[in-house]
Every structure is written in structure tokens, then in C-alpha cells.
Amino acid sequence: MEQDLQKDITYERIKKLIINGTYPMGKKISERKLEQSLKANKAPIRDALKRLQAEGLVVRKAKSGTYVFSLTxxxxxxxxxxxxxxxxxxxxxxxxxxxxxxxxxxxxxxxxxxxxxxxxxxxxxxxxxxxxxxxxxxxxxxxxxxxxxxxxxxxxxxxxxxxxxxxxxxxxxxxxxxxxxxxxxxxxxxxxxxxxxxxxxxxxxxxxxxxxxxxxx
Missing domain, CATH: 1.20.120.530 (GntR ligand-binding domain-like)
Structure with missing residues (x-):
């Protein structure tokens, strides 16, 4: 239960950082920097990024990394x-x-x-x-x-x-x-x-x- 709560909190915090422009559209997301700034472990951060990818807020590029979405x-x-x-x-x-x-x-x-x-x-x-x-x-x-x-x-x-x-x-x-x-x-x-x-x-x-x-x- 506590683990699920931590995942939800991490997800909401990263989502807010994207929506409010702290991580602007098109910016590369560093999991290591998120770990440091959010004081969170890898597992909830990776879980959050997967959820945000499913929602279209982040994209994963092969051999490049994870980015905030951008629009043509x-x-x-x-x-x-x-x-x-x-x-x-x-x-x-x-x-x-x-x-x-x-x-x-x-x-x-x-x-x-x-x-x-x-x-x-x-x-x-x-x-x-x-x-x-x-x-x-x-x-x-x-x-x-x-x-x-x-x-x-x-x-x-x-x-x-x-x-x-x-x-x-x-x-x-x-x-x-x-x-x-x-x-x-x-x-x-x-x-x-x-x-x-x-x-x-x-x-x-x-x-x-x-x-x-x-x-x-």
C-alpha cells in the first residue's frame, strides 16, 4: 500500500513539473536528476514515466532517452x-x-x-x-x-x-x-x-x- 502511494505521489509530482513548464515541451528528462530533485527511488520514477508515456505527456526515443512531448x-x-x-x-x-x-x-x-x-x-x-x-x-x-x-x-x-x-x-x-x-x-x-x-x-x-x-x- 505504501509503495503504491509513493508511486502515485511521484507520478503526480512529475506530471505537475511537465504541465507547469518546469520540464518544457521537447526537453529531455533525466531519471537521475529526478531521483535527486524528488528524493525518490528509481522504481517509482520509472513507473511514473511509463504512466505519463501512456497519457502522451512523455515519449521514449530509441538510443536517445525520454522526452517531454512536443507538437508539430x-x-x-x-x-x-x-x-x-x-x-x-x-x-x-x-x-x-x-x-x-x-x-x-x-x-x-x-x-x-x-x-x-x-x-x-x-x-x-x-x-x-x-x-x-x-x-x-x-x-x-x-x-x-x-x-x-x-x-x-x-x-x-x-x-x-x-x-x-x-x-x-x-x-x-x-x-x-x-x-x-x-x-x-x-x-x-x-x-x-x-x-x-x-x-x-x-x-x-x-x-x-x-x-x-x-x-x-
């Missing part, structure tokens, strides 16, 4: 298209199932986002950004949509922290989230979906279009 332009676009489909359809159900709670929760999260931005707390802002979008999905009460979104949430959070942790992004982001929250409070479902499309998809003006990622091989 096509991979990012595919990820964002998948996210938009799941999020836009989930929010329709969230309106049907929990409209009042959807309105109140998004307003609360928006206040936390504004506060984080005012206090120049970039990491906290991005945490609340992720919670905002999770809320749109989780209130749909549909386990299939929720599990589909959960599959990509860690990858999406890592990409957001890696690519969007700067003032320019957050100033644009807060306006877009305010517009989404306003449309939700007005129960204008069509407008919510339209705003999500503009917020998520690069071809409709989303901030992701500004980043130069690896060309597809």
Missing part, C-alpha cells in the same frame, strides 16, 4: 479541432443540464482570472483558464464527453503553459473569456459556440496561430 503544427491543429468539437458540444448539454450553475461558475472563475492578471500571477491565471474550460464540459453530466476531454486536458494544459504564459496572450485571453461568460449569462448558446470557435481554432483568429512550431516531418 498539424498535431497542434488536430488537438485544437478535437478540443473544439468536444467543448462546443459539451457546453450545449451543460446548458440543458445545469444552465444556472454554468452561469454562476463561469462568472466566479472569471473573477479569479481577473484577479490573477491584476496581481501578475501568470501561472494562477492559466490554472483558472483551464478550470474555466473544464467547467464548460464537466457540467454536461455526460461521462463520454467528460472522459474524452480528460484525455487531452493534461496535454492541452501543458501546451497552454508553454505557448501562452505571457502578458500579450493573457490580455487577449481575458477579453475572450469575458465575452464567452457574457454570452453564457445571456443564454445565447449560438454565440457561445461561435466565440469558442474563435477562441480555440487558429483559422478563426485564435492566439495559437502566432506560434511557430515544428513543421510536420
Amino acid at each position: 503544427k498539424k498535431e497542434l491543429l488536430d488537438l485544437l479541432k478535437f478540443r473544439f468539437v468536444i467543448e462546443s458540444q459539451s457546453v450545449l448539454l451543460s446548458f440543458e443540464e445545469n444552465a444556472d450553475k454554468l452561469i454562476s461558475e463561469t462568472e466566479k472563475i472569471l473573477l479569479k482570472m481577473r484577479l490573477a492578471l491584476t496581481l501578475n500571477q501568470g501561472e494562477e491565471y492559466l490554472v483558472q483558464d483551464a478550470i474555466f474550460h473544464e467547467t464548460l464540459v464537466n457540467l454536461c453530466n455526460n461521462s463520454y464527453f467528460m472522459s474524452s476531454f480528460d484525455r487531452i486536458s493534461a496535454i492541452m494544459d501543458t501546451a497552454r503553459n508553454f505557448l501562452g504564459n505571457n502578458l500579450e496572450h493573457m490580455q487577449k485571453s481575458i477579453i475572450e473569456h469575458q465575452n464567452i461568460a457574457t454570452a453564457i449569462s445571456e443564454r445565447n448558446i449560438g454565440r457561445v459556440v461561435e466565440l469558442l470557435r474563435e477562441h480555440i481554432l487558429p483559422e478563426f483568429g485564435a492566439y495559437w496561430k502566432n506560434f511557430n512550431l515544428e513543421d510536420d516531418q
Whole structure:
């Protein structure tokens, strides 16, 4: 039991280091350095890396080692298209199932986002950004949509922290989230979906279009 607990703790700690950008996308991961920094043994670290590999957060390269995942332009676009489909359809159900709670929760999260931005707390802002979008999905009460979104949430959070942790992004982001929250409070479902499309998809003006990622091989 204690051994399993240690494995879970090590897994969560390494996952957090990846998501918050301590180990940025594309960086090689040294098991020895993890042992030293986490004061953990090899077994739980290797177990954690296997779990993270299964989730797509790390990749193993033959004769090279273990790396945090990276994204090509096509991979990012595919990820964002998948996210938009799941999020836009989930929010329709969230309106049907929990409209009042959807309105109140998004307003609360928006206040936390504004506060984080005012206090120049970039990491906290991005945490609340992720919670905002999770809320749109989780209130749909549909386990299939929720599990589909959960599959990509860690990858999406890592990409957001890696690519969007700067003032320019957050100033644009807060306006877009305010517009989404306003449309939700007005129960204008069509407008919510339209705003999500503009917020998520690069071809409709989303901030992701500004980043130069690896060309597809």
C-alpha cells in the first residue's frame, strides 16, 4: 500500500513539473536528476514515466532517452479541432443540464482570472483558464464527453503553459473569456459556440496561430 502511494505521489509530482513548464515541451528528462530533485527511488520514477508515456505527456526515443512531448503544427491543429468539437458540444448539454450553475461558475472563475492578471500571477491565471474550460464540459453530466476531454486536458494544459504564459496572450485571453461568460449569462448558446470557435481554432483568429512550431516531418 505504501509503495503504491509513493508511486502515485511521484507520478503526480512529475506530471505537475511537465504541465507547469518546469520540464518544457521537447526537453529531455533525466531519471537521475529526478531521483535527486524528488528524493525518490528509481522504481517509482520509472513507473511514473511509463504512466505519463501512456497519457502522451512523455515519449521514449530509441538510443536517445525520454522526452517531454512536443507538437508539430498539424498535431497542434488536430488537438485544437478535437478540443473544439468536444467543448462546443459539451457546453450545449451543460446548458440543458445545469444552465444556472454554468452561469454562476463561469462568472466566479472569471473573477479569479481577473484577479490573477491584476496581481501578475501568470501561472494562477492559466490554472483558472483551464478550470474555466473544464467547467464548460464537466457540467454536461455526460461521462463520454467528460472522459474524452480528460484525455487531452493534461496535454492541452501543458501546451497552454508553454505557448501562452505571457502578458500579450493573457490580455487577449481575458477579453475572450469575458465575452464567452457574457454570452453564457445571456443564454445565447449560438454565440457561445461561435466565440469558442474563435477562441480555440487558429483559422478563426485564435492566439495559437502566432506560434511557430515544428513543421510536420
